[in-house]
Amino acid sequence: MDSMERTFQLHVPSSTENLAMIRDFVAKIGERAGMSEGDVKKLELAVDEACANVIEHAYGSDGTREVRVKVTFDSEMVQIEIMDTGRGFDPSKVEENNLEQLARGRKSGGLGLRLIRSVMDEVQYQIVPGQKNELRMVKRLKPAESKPKPKD
Amino acid sequence: MDSMERTFQLHVPSSTENLAMIRDFVAKIGERAGMSEGDVKKLELAVDEACANVIEHAYGSDGTREVRVKVTFDSEMVQIEIMDTGRGFDPSKVEENNLEQLARGRKSGGLGLRLIRSVMDEVQYQIVPGQKNELRMVKRLKPAESKPKPKD
Amino acid sequence: MANSFSVGRSREGDISVLTLQGYLDAHTAPQFEKVIQEEYEAGRLRIIVNCAGLTYISSAGLGVFMSFIEDVRAAQGDIKICSVTETVYQVFEILGFPSLFDILPDQAAAVQRFAEAPVREG
């Protein structure tokens, strides 16, 4: 693989029925970047969680807004940017409940951000509520992945 | 299906290796719009031909430019817009060779535009060379397709 | 894509077996929730969720397990999970599911586990 940067963008209406399309989109690019199957699955998961949050929380489940996903890769990493123009939030104020607390409280929330943080190498939010909220995530390629793979 | 309009966009680098991703993208939206399998295949074909032309002719096979595909559908039709910032051309000046002429001349070109025109219901180019070239194509949904499909 | 998730229902003695197929994300989780809710309301509290055909799960799917488990156990039932593929198991693991749920290699083992430990202390 050369070290040229490549950029892909997908914009879809803010409806959960489009999550599968978003996952397929990032999975294909992850494969193209040379990621292992396991890392591709993690990338899909992080993007799915982030976009589901945009749909549910930033847009309050209004299916007529837009979710934008931008994927860039080079020989070292895959970078994902997810953009919305919704409500925004303060990520530092989100409680980290553990599983037992969630189960006791009959709550299902709070797992998404934890999953995102544990599968990605970098996670940063830039929030300007109602104008432009952006989540930037990076997954670094393992040395073996960034080398050209032998053809079989 | 409701009559709300939905818009999807995909931007990819101008390399033929991305044609498969573009086809998958439009195929999913065609299915979502309720098109028959046969019409989905035709939509894929038209978009593939148009994007292959952008890559080869508008960008002269420079793989570092961008191809943009915008798909909109409502209860009556699927509309595709394909945008590039390349060389442009005058579609009215493109010769229509028939198959025998092509074979005699050992030429393979000229089939793409013919395929596009025969599978789509509307085809319009708006060309501003080097700035913005746009191809707009429409495929109308058959009455049976725009009705909600029975769940099985 | 409309048929990319389904929940099948069957019985093994007094146990309800829910068989998941396809992907369980924020779009399809409500379907799964509805089925578990129906089991719960009908008092069928010994539930096995067979994940052999489950190709993907996100937190929305995991949330369905989370939001029922305490109530089901409070009523002397349990939700046991079986036949999880490697990809899905990895997601379970990241969130610590194995310490909260009985996860068994196959359905027979899950049935057996109900005999040994009807309710698991979460």
Place this chain on the structure above:
Amino acid sequence: MANSFSVGRSREGDISVLTLQGYLDAHTAPQFEKVIQEEYEAGRLRIIVNCAGLTYISSAGLGVFMSFIEDVRAAQGDIKICSVTETVYQVFEILGFPSLFDILPDQAAAVQRFAEAPVREG
């Protein structure tokens, strides 16, 4: 996606059989072109292209057939096509391929056709 197209080669008597798998678009057409070119240069001019595994074809793929057919026939050979799926056949039809090429239902019929009509008048 890297392995989404392949060309297999085999022989039936003095006939070269090229078996296409996957999709033949502007990205993969050069692979197909290279194989036909090699057959042509080696003087193997009786060619069957088996399309049973071909899921998609665009004009770039059709162009490969077009750019060789006259030369192959001029040298007393032919390219016969067989086992075309419905989707691919529709594309052939739009462009009038059936009047230019022998398109046979299966490989045996294509072999048989070489016995009856080694060169087709295009």
